[in-house]
Amino acid sequence: MNAKYDVFLEKPKSFYANYPRKTGNIEITHYCPGCGHGIIHKYIAEALDKLEVQDKTILVSPVGCSVFAYYYFDTGNIQAAHGRAPAVATGVKRSHPDSIVISYQGDGDLAAIGTAEIIHAANRGENISVFFVNNAIYGMTGGQMAPTTLEGQKTTTSPYGRNPGNEGFPIRVAELLATLKAPVYIERVSLHDTANRSKARKAIFKALKNQKENRGFSFVEILSQCPTGWKVDAPTSYTWIKENMVPYFEPGVKLDRSEEAPPITFPERKWDTASIIQNLGLVNLDIKARADRSAILEHHRNPRIKIAGFGGQGVLTLGILISGCGMMEDYNVAWLPSYGPEMRGGTAHCHVTVSDSQIGSPLVTQSTVCIAMNKPSQVKFEQELVPGGLLIRNSSMIDIPSSRNDIDILSVPASEIATGLGSLKVANMVVLGAYLERTGLIAFDTLDIVLKSMLKKASLLELNSRAIAAGREIARNQA
Numbered sequence: 001m002n003a004k005y006d007v008f009l010e011k012p013k014s015f016y017a018n019y020p021r022k023t024g025n026i027e028i029t030h031y032c033p034g035c036g037h038g039i040i041h042k043y044i045a046e047a048l049d050k051l052e053v054q055d056k057t058i059l060v061s062p063v064g065c066s067v068f069a070y071y072y073f074d075t076g077n078i079q080a081a082h083g084r085a086p087a088v089a090t091g092v093k094r095s096h097p098d099s100i101v102i103s104y105q106g107d108g109d110l111a112a113i114g115t116a117e118i119i120h121a122a123n124r125g126e127n128i129s130v131f132f133v134n135n136a137i138y139g140m141t142g143g144q145m146a147p148t149t150l151e152g153q154k155t156t157t158s159p160y161g162r163n164p165g166n167e168g169f170p171i172r173v174a175e176l177l178a179t180l181k182a183p184v185y186i187e188r189v190s191l192h193d194t195a196n197r198s199k200a201r202k203a204i205f206k207a208l209k210n211q212k213e214n215r216g217f218s219f220v221e222i223l224s225q226c227p228t229g230w231k232v233d234a235p236t237s238y239t240w241i242k243e244n245m246v247p248y249f250e251p252g253v254k255l256d257r258s259e260e261a262p263p264i265t266f267p268e269r270k271w272d273t274a275s276i277i278q279n280l281g282l283v284n285l286d287i288k289a290r291a292d293r294s295a296i297l298e299h300h301r302n303p304r305i306k307i308a309g310f311g312g313q314g315v316l317t318l319g320i321l322i323s324g325c326g327m328m329e330d331y332n333v334a335w336l337p338s339y340g341p342e343m344r345g346g347t348a349h350c351h352v353t354v355s356d357s358q359i360g361s362p363l364v365t366q367s368t369v370c371i372a373m374n375k376p377s378q379v380k381f382e383q384e385l386v387p388g389g390l391l392i393r394n395s396s397m398i399d400i401p402s403s404r405n406d407i408d409i410l411s412v413p414a415s416e417i418a419t420g421l422g423s424l425k426v427a428n429m430v431v432l433g434a435y436l437e438r439t440g441l442i443a444f445d446t447l448d449i450v451l452k453s454m455l456k457k458a459s460l461l462e463l464n465s466r467a468i469a470a471g472r473e474i475a476r477n478q479a
């Protein structure tokens, strides 16, 4: 056997040995016969093997036919929301600069819904490799017009052929990105014959090698066949690329600064609490990391909290306050809001994590604490509580009992108490007082400092303090 060909015929190690999926056949992929995605996958996997980076590669797959790329690549895998792969890749690369990060995207994903993401990732010169699969159509959803659909090309949404007067011209993404200053390497390749496939293989390798050498943003646009979307057989699809795509989307190197670009060096980042607080402009606060947290019961530590209610009930503010206090006490914290488009009265909730260790994701799915400020919030979010979790319910607005009998429940008539104190708005503070009294998570001294930094008016501070005290009393009475 000729060693030269051995390498090409061997299945790359960066692929899984087989691809178990629901259909049962573990040897084949989910792509249509003749599809270009499989070829591109192979070139990427070969390059990862050759560069010996499989174990540190993270592939971000898009929404589109290649959504399931993670079935095939034996690497780290993340599946991003439609068009957002470059943004996700940016986050991954910046937090793990030593990894090799790939953004793999179709033309619907990259050049329609994701236009902003790719332009800005390229403009920032992110040190990632982007593989842009241009098949001039939305394959996955049944052949709709893409931004790269050719003039006159018939698709399900351009049945009379794409008309530039109505739909604009096909976008040449490689050329567009090549006008930017930051990218180091941009090439368009094609899969339509052996010579061009060979160039595609080399371009993919180069884009990954550039990243390994920290050279910056590399982008390879690949003209790829979609026989199903184009309604032609596999051999005809090669001719179709050659005759229709190549004249408009001219293959070739659009920009190459790979050699001259100095390797990117990453500034050392300091994420200590003091610098974060300073950067947020909270310079006058004293940072007092609590030396002793031993009094906090095990099940109250490292809470994953869901706080929910109507917009206007101070649900998001409550989350910010708990996170702010956590930060002051040198915990790791995360706060993630979620609310509807209404100004007032819509639903709102937030995810809050306060933890001794690093937080992998700000999303709280299996919460240990649920603070429900109204009935729909209790009904919805108490279900997410882990057994033994804590439900704090604003009993003034919830006239049904909890459906759970395996959790700890603290009923606080927060709205009534707040109204009695003079403002319904401080119902969230009543609940906060009850929560901190029950768990001891944060020292009340810390809460005082944070509140003072947020509320400049003495009367407001006093009202909030009284609301907190009232909540504490309720919790003590239900101990």
Ligand SMILES: Cc1ncc(C[n+]2csc(CCOP(=O)(O)OP(=O)(O)O)c2C)c(N)n1
Binding pocket: 063, 064, 065, 066, 082, 105, 106, 107, 108, 109, 110, 133, 135, 137, 138, 139, 140, 141, 146, 226
């Ligand atoms: C937010 C959102 N909008 C629309 C869709 C529907 N959708 C799924 S795949 C796709 C386009 C895929 O086309 P392309 O990126 O060209 O990839 P291909 O399938 O051709 O590989 C669309 C519009 C979706 N899943 N999510």
Ligand code: SF4
Binding pocket: 030, 031, 032, 034, 035, 036, 037, 065, 135, 139, 140, 225, 226, 227, 228, 229
């Ligand atoms: S629809 Fe097109 S892009 Fe999608 S798998 Fe089939 S041939 Fe490939």
